[in-house]
Amino acid sequence: MDKKEILSHVDHTLLSVTATWDEIRSIIDDGIKYGTASVCIPASYVGRAVEYARGKIAVCTVIGFPNGYDTTAAKVFMATDAIRRGADEVDMVINLGWVKDGMYDQVAEEIRRVKAACGDRILKVIIECSKLTDDEKIAMCRVVSDSGANFIKTSTGFGGGGAVAHDVELMKRYCAPHVKIKAAGGIKTFEDAAMFLSIGADRLGTSTLVRLMKTEQQ
DSSP states (O other), rough: OHHHHHTEEEEEOOOOOOOOHHHHHHHHHHHHHHHHHHHHEEGGGGHHHHHTOOOOOEEEESSTTTTOOOOOHHHHHHHHHHHHOOSEEEEEOOOHHHHHHHHHHHHHHHHHHHHHHHHHHHEEEOGGGGHHHHHHHHHHHHHHHTTTOOOOOOOSSSSSOOOOOOHHHHHHSSSSSOOOEESSSSSHHHHHHHHHTTTOOOOEEEEEEEHHHHHOOO
16 A cells, blocks of 8 residues: 555544644645545634635544543534534544443434534544443444444544554454544554554544655655
8 A cells, every 4th residue: 555545544633732723724735735535623723724725625623522521412512513614524532431331322322413413424433442441442333333423433642542453453343334443643654554554444543644745755
């Protein structure tokens, strides 16, 4: 798999709390230039980013991020607002406390409500694998599969852990075939990226690979 193909699976990401518009504009330019799947940015920049990108690249944002313990009503509002501003894709964080309490029905209902707010736009569900046991991850694979979401995602990148092969392999085994997998957090090389794609990931959340390409071309 060549680097151009790998980049076509990348959500080129900037979610720093200090991200400025100039930085957001730069990753949009780079995402378009290098053919990434999307740019993933803070919700406050979505409207401006959509206007700037003019349909040349998908705009993704995050809700309930990074902790996931916002109320369901708040997450639904955030998703609705993001879609209204033109977001093409939404990555939501589950309520990890509910998972620890075994409240899987509530987690599923929340995902369904957020998906309803997203309509035909892509919804990715972040389960923050580093905080879960394998049994909890397997349960979440089933919940996400039944919820109508489009993707399951390994990590926020802010939770003390990132993507690991074991979690992607587990997701590939236990998710329904229609659910795609996004590996995110700690993907620093094209070799890592190729490995994740080879074992079942369809998307990669990373801020590094485009920078590597730019460095190589200098």
